[in-house]
Each structure stands twice: as structure tokens, then as C-alpha cells.
Amino acid sequence: MSATFLGMPGNFPQNAAEAVQNSQLRYNLRKATHTIRGKRANVVGELPDWQELRAAGKAIKDDTLRHLDRYLLQLEEAVTRAGGHVHWARDADEANRIVTRLVQATGESEVVKVKSMATQEIGLNEALAAHGITAYETDLAELIVQLGDDFPSHILVPAIHRNRAEIREIFLDKMRPVPADLTDEPRALAEAARLHLRERFLKSKVAVSGANFMIAETGTLVVLESEGNGRMCLTLPETLISVVGIEKLLPSWRDLEVFLQLLPRSSTGERMNPYTSMWTGSAEGQDFHLVLLDNGRTNVLADEVGRQALRCIRCSACLNVCPVYERAGGHAYGSVYPGPIGAILTPQLRGMSSDLDASLPYASSLCGACYEVCPVAIDIPEVLVDLRAKVRHAPAERVGMRVAGWILNDEVRLAKAQRLATRFRKVVPKRLPGPLSAWTDTRDLPEIPEESFRDWWERNERA
Amino acid sequence: MRVALFITCVNDTLFPGTGKAVVSLLRRLGCEVDFPAAQTCCGQMHVNTGYRDEGVRLARRFTEVFAGYEAVVAPSGSCAAMVREQYPKLVRQGSRGAAAIAEVAPKVYELSEFLLDVLKVDDVGAYFPHRVTYHPTCHSLRGLHLGDRPTRLLQNVRGLELVPLPAAEECCGFGGTFSVKNPAVSAAMGADKARSVLDTGAEVLCAADNSCLMHIGGTLSRQRTGVRVMHLAEILASTEEGGAQ
Numbered sequence: 001m002s003a004t005f006l007g008m009p010g011n012f013p014q015n016a017a018e019a020v021q022n023s024q025l026r027y028n029l030r031k032a033t034h035t036i037r038g039k040r041a042n043v044v045g046e047l048p049d050w051q052e053l054r055a056a057g058k059a060i061k062d063d064t065l066r067h068l069d070r071y072l073l074q075l076e077e078a079v080t081r082a083g084g085h086v087h088w089a090r091d092a093d094e095a096n097r098i099v100t101r102l103v104q105a106t107g108e109s110e111v112v113k114v115k116s117m118a119t120q121e122i123g124l125n126e127a128l129a130a131h132g133i134t135a136y137e138t139d140l141a142e143l144i145v146q147l148g149d150d151f152p153s154h155i156l157v158p159a160i161h162r163n164r165a166e167i168r169e170i171f172l173d174k175m176r177p178v179p180a181d182l183t184d185e186p187r188a189l190a191e192a193a194r195l196h197l198r199e200r201f202l203k204s205k206v207a208v209s210g211a212n213f214m215i216a217e218t219g220t221l222v223v224l225e226s227e228g229n230g231r232m233c234l235t236l237p238e239t240l241i242s243v244v245g246i247e248k249l250l251p252s253w254r255d256l257e258v259f260l261q262l263l264p265r266s267s268t269g270e271r272m273n274p275y276t277s278m279w280t281g282s283a284e285g286q287d288f289h290l291v292l293l294d295n296g297r298t299n300v301l302a303d304e305v306g307r308q309a310l311r312c313i314r315c316s317a318c319l320n321v322c323p324v325y326e327r328a329g330g331h332a333y334g335s336v337y338p339g340p341i342g343a344i345l346t347p348q349l350r351g352m353s354s355d356l357d358a359s360l361p362y363a364s365s366l367c368g369a370c371y372e373v374c375p376v377a378i379d380i381p382e383v384l385v386d387l388r389a390k391v392r393h394a395p396a397e398r399v400g401m402r403v404a405g406w407i408l409n410d411e412v413r414l415a416k417a418q419r420l421a422t423r424f425r426k427v428v429p430k431r432l433p434g435p436l437s438a439w440t441d442t443r444d445l446p447e448i449p450e451e452s453f454r455d456w457w458e459r460n461e462r463a
Numbered sequence: 464m465r466v467a468l469f470i471t472c473v474n475d476t477l478f479p480g481t482g483k484a485v486v487s488l489l490r491r492l493g494c495e496v497d498f499p500a501a502q503t504c505c506g507q508m509h510v511n512t513g514y515r516d517e518g519v520r521l522a523r524r525f526t527e528v529f530a531g532y533e534a535v536v537a538p539s540g541s542c543a544a545m546v547r548e549q550y551p552k553l554v555r556q557g558s559r560g561a562a563a564i565a566e567v568a569p570k571v572y573e574l575s576e577f578l579l580d581v582l583k584v585d586d587v588g589a590y591f592p593h594r595v596t597y598h599p600t601c602h603s604l605r606g607l608h609l610g611d612r613p614t615r616l617l618q619n620v621r622g623l624e625l626v627p628l629p630a631a632e633e634c635c636g637f638g639g640t641f642s643v644k645n646p647a648v649s650a651a652m653g654a655d656k657a658r659s660v661l662d663t664g665a666e667v668l669c670a671a672d673n674s675c676l677m678h679i680g681g682t683l684s685r686q687r688t689g690v691r692v693m694h695l696a697e698i699l700a701s702t703e704e705g706g707a708q
Contacts, residue, residue, distance in 0.1 A: 013648075016648045017646075324648050327648050328648050362644050365649070367638070369633075372605055388511070401514045401517065402514075402517065405509055408503045408506075414475075435643060436643065438642075438644075439646070441650075443678060443682050444685045446478070452475050452476055453470050453479035453482035454498075461486075
């Protein structure tokens with residue numbers, strides 16, 4: 001993942017510490033995540049075969065990833081046969097160059113966009129802007145983020161950190177045309193956006209999208225959405241360019257049956273999403289280009305534990321149940337992929353050389369709620385722990401952990417350390433120094449007992 | 464029945480009362496309790512913080528120390544889950560270590576599992592006349608899938624009034640070294656958990672892990688709430704004659 005998303009500098013603990021102080025943000029996030037969480041639980045609960053569906057989703061994705069080379073070539077052939085053009089992009093720069101060149105070839109200087117994580121990941125809008133091409137986001141939430149000169153903070157609900165009063169301000173300030181008497185009623189806000197977007201749809205000659213799924217067998221791309229704005233973009237313009245990660249493949253049409261159940265129920269908490277658009281190659285005179293994006297994915301594929309992250313279908317169920325995400329918010333993760341999935345995906349795609357990326361595998365209490373709701377059974381805690389073993393640890397911490405490991409690996413040493421602690425039990429300060437002050441800043445310490453359990457046992461029981 | 468007590472390093476060092484409670488409870492139920500003195504730590508802190516080599520050494524030690532016991536009882540859902548769920552992932556399949564783990568791990572029980580599944584006791588004859596709420600810790604809930612075992616045991620304690628904890632399944636924010644690596648989020652989660660505990664009006668917060676209780680209890684204490692925290696074993700060991708441990 002070469003294009004760096006600079007949502008926030010620093011590292012996760014610092015970013016999160018700032019975010020938890022923002023009580024409005026915490027209120028917005030709590031309300032929103034708990035609402036979606038509840039909806040998801042209801043619609044998942046009504047399917048008696050949910051665990052079987054989940055196992056099937058995992059198995060299909062695992063098979064796809066195991067034979068990705070074969071399925072990708074099959075897809076390329078099918079798309080080409082249907083009149084589409086397939087481009088291969090090794091990284092973000094290459095993908096951005098390809099899309100820029102394709103837009104330039106149409107002679108247009110504006111594109112409309114369908115909500116897409118892949119184009120966020122590569123920073124496509126910024127790359128196009130550098131060549132004088134303006135990209136207009138048409139997903140309502142992405143529009144709010146774009147107009148507010150802001151960063152998305154959630155995979156499904158990019159403006160989850162904004163409440164309706166803030167959205168009204170942004171619209172009045174930045175959106176044209178805009179009704180002068182705009183209120184913060186959700187209906188009024190949506191209507192204003194509709195008015196604004198309708199003009200764009202009718203004017204634009206080029207659209208850029210991602211895709212939720214690509215069917216290797218037929219070369220069909222699939223986009224699931226709620227607003228219908230995606231369908232406008234996919235069908236009206238003369239040229240359609242889709243940038244899709246190579247892991248978005250499914251082998252056959254039949255596999256969709258599983259995923260069209262798993263995705264809407266896990267993401268929006270609906271039985272079925274309102275709009276499902278499918279297209280194969282260049283249809284009805286539209287010129288279609290598919291840019292297949294690697295950007296670090298084959299490296300992830302090479303990792304036996306980490307590769308399960310590529311099963312992700314971007315439903316964001318893990319974000320909505322994560323107690324850490326709920327308090328820290330999406331921006332703290334400094335990536336277009338926030339929350340638990342981001343904490344395992346970003347460090348694998350970008351590497352862990354920056355302070356921020358190295359802190360992401362630790363942005364979890366390992367409570368396991370994410371694994372429980374994941375529709376493709378990604379064992380996120382397992383990957384987090386695996387990544388933690390690969391991070392370069394701070395020297396002081398490394399020394400501390402080695403000493404602790406040395407003491408714990410011998411019962412005599414452990415007993416001596418316990419007796420030492422016991423001897424100083426009355427003089428332990430209420431506030432600890434150094435990194436341990438992180439505990440005593442907000443929590444009292446337990447009292448150190450007069451003797452350890454093992455000494456008590458030795459004294460009383462060993463006869 | 465002869466059982467080995469795996470006390471866990473946290474209980475051994477900071478909460479010996481929990482260990483004593485397990486010993487008295489198991490003896491009351493007719494078990495012979497052994498404490499293998501060579502035991503130290505399951506290695507969870509090292510593995511989960513990214514120090515796998517140190518963790519693997521401690522895991523190897525654990526499997527050697529507890530090999531040959533019919534049953535190993537741990538008063539910690541988290542440490543039992545470490546042995547049963549995470550140990551197999553630390554070694555190569557088919558290796559000697561894997562065989563040793565496969566031998567020991569299934570015999571490691573969290574206390575409530577041992578009482579209900581092995582001893583088949585759901586009333587341990589305890590007496591504890593207090594209003595209690597129970598927090599199911601993450602690793603006992605989503606790792607070991609303890610379900611309602613602990614609350615079934617608590618419901619049968621004479622005098623005890625069990626009140627449900629709102630949003631019980633939410634993590635308290637301890638998370639091992641997470642509590643000091645991400646202190647702001649950890650404290651925010653702890654504060655929300657403390658709020659839920661206070662909403663119940665309980666005098667005592669009970670759980671199957673002293674590490675989580677240390678975090679929630681430390682928060683409750685800093686906030687001067689007066690709510691006590693107690694390990695499940697300590698409540699189950701309390702009797703009318705003996706009083707609370």
C-alpha cells in the first residue's frame with residue numbers, strides 16, 4: 001500500500017487519547033455503532049443457518065485465495081471477451097497513473113465516483129486532482145466527508161463521526177446548489193444532496209467505481225449499495241473505470257448466493273440491500289475498464305496467518321462491535337481501514353516501519369467480539385497477536401519483558417521476586433513512575449499481600 | 464478425585480486469597496488438591512504482547528509441569544483459554560510440542576467448568592448474603608464459551624441476590640498490557656463498565672478473572688464507589704460457618 005493516508009500523524013495511543021476527550025464524538029459513535037450493532041444482531045439471529053453460511057463464506061474465499069492466479073486469469077479473459085479492458089496495477093502509483101491516463105483519453109476533466117474503498121486506499125482523488133481532474137464523490141456520506149475536507153472514519157458509514165447539525169453546516173458552507181432554508185432534518189439533508197448530485201450525474205461522461213465482488217467465471221462485477229447513486233454512476237456515463245483489489249474475486253456466479261446473504265446482514269443490518277448492480281464487460285455502448293489492484297495484497301497472501309485478512313468483504317461488523325473503535329473513532333487508526341480489520345490489514349499492506357503502523361496491532365484488548373461477528377470468520381485476535389510478534393519493540397520494553405520472562409521461567413526466581421515485592425508492600429507509592437503511571441493515573445493498585453500463594457502453600461500444606 | 468491447582472502468576476503473586484478459596488472449595492467437594500510447585504505462568508502476557516519466544520518457553524514449562532494430571536483447575540478463564548485455545552497455535556502441527564499440548568490442554572478447566580462439567584455440582588453449598596452482579600470476562604465468554612455456568616453456580620448460593628449487569632458482554636478494557644499501552648481507551652472502557660456496575664446497585668462485582676477485576680476494581684476504588692470486587696471462587700468458598708473468605 002504505497003499511497004499513505006495521513007488521517008492523523010503520531011500513533012494510535014496518542015490519537016485515541018485525544019479522541020476519547022471529545023465527548024460529542026463519543027456520543028455520536030456510541031449511538032451509531034450500537035444502532036447498527038442491534039440491527040445486525042436481529043437479522044443475523046433470524047437465520048438458523050448463519051454459522052453454516054459463515055463457514056461457507058470462509059471456505060469459498062479460502063479456495064479463491066488459494067487459486068487466485070488461476071481465477072484472475074479466468075476473470076481477465078471473461079471481461080475481455082465481453083468487450084471490457086483489463087489493466088493490472090502493482091501498486092497505488094501505477095493504478096493512479098492508469099486511471100489518470102484513461103480519464104485524459106476521454107478528454108474530460110470531471111469524474112463521478114461510486115463509494116469505493118480501493119480508490120480511497122490509493123488516494124485516487126488526490127492523484128487525479130494533481131492532473132487537473134476533479135473527482136466528485138456521490139455516496140451521501142462520502143460527499144459529506146469530501147465537502148468537509150475531512151477523512152472517512154468508518155468503512156460503511158464514512159461520516160459516522162458527524163451529526164446532522166454538523167452536516168447541515170457543511171452543506172450550507174460548501175455545497176452548490178443548496179436550499180437557503182436547509183434544516184438538519186435527515187430528509188431535508190438527503191433531498192438537498194439529491195438536488196446537487198442529480199446535476200452531476202446528468203453532466204458526467206466518466207465514472208469511477210470499485211466493486212464488492214468480481215465473478216471469475218463470467219467476468220461480472222457486482223456493487224451493493226443503498227442509495228441508488230452508485231447505479232446512476234455505473235449506468236449513465238459513457239466510460240466506466242472500476243478499480244478493484246485482486247482479492248475481491250469469487251469463482252462462480254453460484255457463490256454470490258452466500259455473499260449476498262452475508263454482506264447486507266453484516267453491514268447495514270438489512271436482509272437485502274436496496275440496490276445490487278451487476279455488469280459484464282462493456283454493455284450498451286459504455287466503454288468499460290477494470291483496473292486490478294495489488295498494492296501489497298500478494299505480500300499478505302504469502303503470510304500463512306495474516307492472509308485470512310484478504311477474506312474481508314468490508315462489511316464493517318467488526319467496527320460496530322469493537323469497544324476500542326467505539327471510543328477512539330476511525331481517524332485514530334490513520335488509515336482508510338479503521339477498526340479491528342484495519343488494525344490487521346493496514347500494517348500488512350503498508351508494513352510496520354512507521355510509529356503509527358507499528359502501534360495498530362496493539363489497538364485491541366483482544367476481547368474477541370470482532371471474530372465472533374465476522375461473516376467470513378477472520379480470527380482477528382489471532383492475526384493481531386501474530387503481527388505483534390513481528391513489530392520492532394521499544395528497547396526498554398524489550399528489556400522489561402525479557403527480565404519478566406527470565407523470572408517467570410523459574411519457580412525459585414519467581415518466589416524470590418514475590419518475597420521482594422512483599423517486603424516493600426507498605427511503601428509502594430499510590431502513583432507509579434514511568435510507563436506504569438499509565439495504570440495509576442486512573443486506577444488504584446491492588447494491595448500486595450503479606451505472602452504469595454506458593455509461600456502460604458509451602459508453610460501450611462506441604463507436609 | 465485428585466486435581467492439580469494451576470494458580471496462575473497473577474493470583475499467586477497478588478491474589479492468594481483466591482487460591483486459598485479454590486483449595487477449600489475443592490476439598491469441601493471431596494477433591495484432593497495438589498499444587499505442583501514448579502508451576503509459574505502460562506505465558507499469555509508474553510505471547511499476547513509479541514514476545515513469542517519467551518511465551519513458548521513458559522508454555523513448554525506448563526505442559527511439562529502439568530503432564531500426567533487427570534484434571535488441572537485454574538481460577539482464571541483467561542489463562543485456561545490461553546492453554547486450550549492459543550497453545551496449539553504456538554507450535555508446528557505434528558511436532559513433539561504439539562503432542563504434549565494435545566495431551567495436557569483438554570484437561571485444563573476453568574473453575575466453573577470443572578465444578579459443573581467434571582464434578583457435576585451446581586450447588587456447592589455456599590452462603591453469601593449480598594447483592595452481587597457478574598461480569599463475564601471476554602476470554603471466558605468468547606474463548607472458553609462458559610455460557611451461564613458461573614451464574615448457575617451463583618444462583619445456587621444461599622442468601623445471594625444476583626442482579627444482571629447491563630452490557631455484560633462488553634470488554635472491561637483491561638486486555639493485559641493493553642491497559643498500559645492504550646491507557647486512555649482502557650480507562651474509558653473501564654469507566655463505562657464501572658458505570659454499568661453502579662447501575663445495578665450491587666455491593667459486589669464478581670468475575671472469573673482477577674486480572675479484569677483488578678482493572679474494574681481499581682477504577683471503582685479510584686472513583687470511591689464502595690463496590691467490592693470478588694473472584695467467583697471466593698464467593699463459592701464462603702459458608703455460613705466459615706464466613707466469607
